[in-house]
Amino acid sequence: MDSFFIRYRNLLVLLAILVAQIVGLAVQVRRPADSRGSLDPKDSSGVRLIRLWAESLVSPAEQGIHYSKLGLEGMWLNYLNLRHVREQNQDLQKTIGRLQLEQAALLEDARQGQRLQALLDFQQKYIYATLPAQAIGSSGSDQSRVFYLDKGSSDGLKPDMAVITADGIVGKVRDVFPRTAQVLVINDQTSGAGVILETTRIRGILRGDAAGHLEIVGILADQRIQPGEKVLTAGGDLIFPRGLPVGVVEKVVRDPDRDSFIDIIVKPAAHIDRLDEVLVVTSTEPRFSPQEQQDLATSENLKGAEAEAIKEQAKASQIMAERLPGLIDPNLPPDQQPLLDTSNPNPVAHPPAALHPDRFSPGVPAQAAPDTQGSSKPAEPATSPREKQDVAPVGKNGAIAPGTGPKPASKPAHPPKPVRNP
Amino acid sequence: MSVLGANFRRDMEIRRYPVLVYALVPLAALVLQAWLPRVLGPYAWFDLPLVVTVYFALGRRSPIQGTIMGSAMGLFEDALSHHAVGINGIGKTVVGFIAASVGVRIDVENHTIRIMLNFLLSLLSSAIYVFIYRILLGLDLEWRWFTELFRAVGNSLFALVLFPLLDRLQIRD
Numbered sequence: 001m002d003s004f005f006i007r008y009r010n011l012l013v014l015l016a017i018l019v020a021q022i023v024g025l026a027v028q029v030r031r032p033a034d035s036r037g038s039l040d041p042k043d044s045s046g047v048r049l050i051r052l053w054a055e056s057l058v059s060p061a062e063q064g065i066h067y068s069k070l071g072l073e074g075m076w077l078n079y080l081n082l083r084h085v086r087e088q089n090q091d092l093q094k095t096i097g098r099l100q101l102e103q104a105a106l107l108e109d110a111r112q113g114q115r116l117q118a119l120l121d122f123q124q125k126y127i128y129a130t131l132p133a134q135a136i137g138s139s140g141s142d143q144s145r146v147f148y149l150d151k152g153s154s155d156g157l158k159p160d161m162a163v164i165t166a167d168g169i170v171g172k173v174r175d176v177f178p179r180t181a182q183v184l185v186i187n188d189q190t191s192g193a194g195v196i197l198e199t200t201r202i203r204g205i206l207r208g209d210a211a212g213h214l215e216i217v218g219i220l221a222d223q224r225i226q227p228g229e230k231v232l233t234a235g236g237d238l239i240f241p242r243g244l245p246v247g248v249v250e251k252v253v254r255d256p257d258r259d260s261f262i263d264i265i266v267k268p269a270a271h272i273d274r275l276d277e278v279l280v281v282t283s284t285e286p287r288f289s290p291q292e293q294q295d296l297a298t299s300e301n302l303k304g305a306e307a308e309a310i311k312e313q314a315k316a317s318q319i320m321a322e323r324l325p326g327l328i329d330p331n332l333p334p335d336q337q338p339l340l341d342t343s344n345p346n347p348v349a350h351p352p353a354a355l356h357p358d359r360f361s362p363g364v365p366a367q368a369a370p371d372t373q374g375s376s377k378p379a380e381p382a383t384s385p386r387e388k389q390d391v392a393p394v395g396k397n398g399a400i401a402p403g404t405g406p407k408p409a410s411k412p413a414h415p416p417k418p419v420r421n422p
Numbered sequence: 423m424s425v426l427g428a429n430f431r432r433d434m435e436i437r438r439y440p441v442l443v444y445a446l447v448p449l450a451a452l453v454l455q456a457w458l459p460r461v462l463g464p465y466a467w468f469d470l471p472l473v474v475t476v477y478f479a480l481g482r483r484s485p486i487q488g489t490i491m492g493s494a495m496g497l498f499e500d501a502l503s504h505h506a507v508g509i510n511g512i513g514k515t516v517v518g519f520i521a522a523s524v525g526v527r528i529d530v531e532n533h534t535i536r537i538m539l540n541f542l543l544s545l546l547s548s549a550i551y552v553f554i555y556r557i558l559l560g561l562d563l564e565w566r567w568f569t570e571l572f573r574a575v576g577n578s579l580f581a582l583v584l585f586p587l588l589d590r591l592q593i594r595d
Contacts, residue, residue, distance in 0.1 A: 010485035014519045017493050021508040021515065022558075028506040029559060047507050054452075054501030061453040137502075140455035141510070142464065143555070143563065144503030148456075174504055184504060189562060210564035273463050 043175070052177060055148070059180045062137040063150055070134075111295065129283035130164075131155060135275045136180070145188035145212060147275065152179040160239055162281040168245040168269030169193065169233060170278055181280075185272050186246075187212045194237040195246050197264075198230040206231070206246060206266065214247060216264040217255070225252055231266050241284050245269040437481035437530075438593045447588065448474050448491070452498055467569070468576035471495040472547055475514055476540050477581070477588055479521035480530045488525075492518025506559070513550035517543045533585065540581040544574035 005012065028047060043051065081088075133149040151157055153176045161173040163183050171191060174184040184191050187208035195206045195216060202225065204216035216231070229249045235242025247266040255261035354361040451470040459466035475495050479488030496514030500507040521543055528535055548570040555563045 010489075010519070010523070013486045014489050014515065017489055017515050018512060021493070021497075021511045025506050025508040025512075025554075025558070028508070050497065050507055051501045054498045057449065057498070058453050058456055058502060061449065062457050065453065065457055135460065137453075137456040138459045139503035140452075140459060140499060141503050141505075142459070142466070144505050146504045147460070182504065188504075190504070210562045212564075274460075 048175070051175065051182075055177050055180055055182075058137065059148060059177075062148065066134065066136040066150070111299075129281075130279040131157070131282050133157075133163075133181075133278055133280055135183075135278060142212075145185040145191075145208065146174065146182050147185065149173075149181045149183060149278070149280070150179070151280065152177050152181050154178050156282055157181045157280055162240045162244075163278050164240075164244060164281060165270045165275070165278055167271065168247060169240055170270050170272055170275060172239050173280065183278075187214050187268065187272060192237070193240050193246070194234040195231050195266075196234040197225065197249070198232055200224045200229065203234050203236075204264070214266040214268055216266060217261075219262050219264060221254075221260055221262045225249060225262075225264060227251055231264075241281065436483055437589075439481075439591055440593065443588075443591050444478075447478075447591075448495060452495070452502070455499070456502055467572040468580050469544065469547070469573060470580065471499055472514060472517065472544060473540060473577050473580050473584060475518050476521045476543055477536075477585055479518045480525040480536060480539065481592070483522055483525045483530070485519050485522040485526075488518035488522030489515055490518075492516070492521075509551065509554050509559075512554055513547045516550055517547050520546070533582075536585055537578050537581050541574050541578045544577040545570065548573065 028044065131151060133151040133155075135147050136150045137148045139146045149157070149163075157173055157176050159173055159176055163170045163172060169186060171183045171185040171188075173181050175182040185208070186193055186206065189208050189210060191208050193206045194203065196203045200222065202219060202222060204219050206214060206216050209215055219225070227249050231246040231249060233240040233242055233244040233246055247268040250265045250267040253263050253265060255263050448471070451474040455468075455470045458468075458470075472495075475488070475492045478491055479485075482488065492514035493511050495518075496509075496511035497507055499510040499514075521539065524539060528539075530536060552563060552565050555561050556565075
């Protein structure tokens with residue numbers, strides 16, 4: 001028996017190690033019910049321990065190499081930049097002055113937007129705190145699209161925080177170690193983000209395919225979606241704040257599994273293959289300085305006082321309306337309206353009757369006034385063609401023919417010009 | 423006559439290195455494998471841990487040591503990714519075992535043979551990786567044969583430079 005183990009010890013060791021790893025794989029694979037070719041991203045404690053060991057072993061050296069590279073680059077760039085530093089400094093001073101003015105204006109806009117948001121009870125999230133971090137290493141495998149940051153839990157990073165650049169979103173923090181963090185890039189197969197198309201407002205889920213392309217899956221075929229349309233975060237995934245740029249639509253292809261659906265291939269806005277500096281969104285809750293909070297409180301108080309004043313004014317108007325006599329009471333029959341009440345000590349004043357009624361007097365039907373001065377012939381009305389249109393034909397009894405009179409104009413009717421006889 | 427036996431010949435040809443080399447070279451391979459793809463982007467067609475595994479397995483000529491080393495390197499690679507731990511581990515375990523087993527029977531001083539072996543074992547490692555990923559785990563994997571071929575060529579080029587350098591670090595009596 002001993003000779004068997006000695007003779008086949010190499011194979012036995014190989015088999016033992018292979019079996020142990022296969023069993024370990026089987027334990028790790030917990031496929032979610034709704035997954036499509038992906039694994040459960042959560043690690044067990046044992047696997048996380050192995051990852052922690054590997055990260056602790058590799059990250060210090062990676063950081064050393066990365067910062068050495070940055071130092072050398074900095075030395076070289078500093079040497080090059082010294083040549084025109086004075087002119088650049090003057091330009092920058094001017095730029096700072098201009099940006100300070102712009103910042104003041106933008107801060108005012110932001111405060112106004114915040115007040116409006118609070119008034120309308122929007123639940124939209126904004127970025128209020130970010131932490132800059134350096135990408136120091138990758139997984140080393142082109143099938144695992146993750147990279148490592150030089151900031152970890154000691155810097156306040158937590159899993160599921162969004163990672164962005166000025167160009168667009170990059171990914172989310174997948175795992176956090178004391179001094180480093182692992183970021184899952186958005187073009188990985190296990191990644192996902194809620195997005196919305198800027199123009200058509202179509203929502204979808206962004207994910208990476210096996211080749212590392214970004215695609216929005218599960219979209220009903222829509223011919224409005226055209227290449228070049230911007231894609232933004234929708235904010236519904238509780239990871240990425242709303243409105244961040246994701247990329248642009250590169251092309252639209254048919255979903256190979258479902259006929260009426262399409263996949264949208266997206267060109268990422270951020271350079272996710274070459275990342276050096278990124279921003280980790282550490283807070284999406286409002287955080288204002290004490291001065292800004294005081295300003296907001298003052299603004300809210302002013303708005304409250306204004307609303308109270310309007311309410312008081314409306315109440316006073318209602319009381320006055322109740323005290324004043326009404327001209328028309330909807331609850332009374334027409335013959336008992338207050339307007340006809342003779343017992344009213346302050347009756348409504350009617351205009352006095354005209355001594356010489358003419359066509360302008362109230363109650364006199366409009367008609368062309370005959371010219372009584374001059375010849376007995378009826379005078380031709382010396383009116384313009386426009387005025388001719390406004391003058392209605394008059395019947396024998398002086399009534400205006402129905403349907404032929406001037407239309408009730410929205411503007412006040414002008415009195416016809418007096419007839420001038422030569 | 424026993425000094426001319428197979429065991430004696432193998433013992434004479436076993437390469438020995440300082441302990442620091444055993445510790446630092448694999449570590450350097452893991453660090454560079456994690457760092458260089460950031461610099462080279464999608465053109466990082468190499469697998470330094472595999473090259474180091476093949477080198478030590480061929481030099482040490484011990485299948486058990488080759489198996490253990492390949493397993494450790496693969497597991498560390500897996501641990502740095504977000505995939506299940508063991509995918510690379512299984513592939514490199516097999517590669518380490520085969521390299522050490524072949525090393526017993528061939529002349530490891532010949533550079534051409536070592537580089538050819540490196541090329542073939544790189545292809546074998548890629549095939550095992552694809553097998554585990556697609557068949558064993560049933561996951562989607564964008565697999566291009568020419569990418570794996572380029573990776574094997576890249577490993578051979580690295581081996582062409584790295585093997586002579588590492589040969590200088592061995593302990594000579």
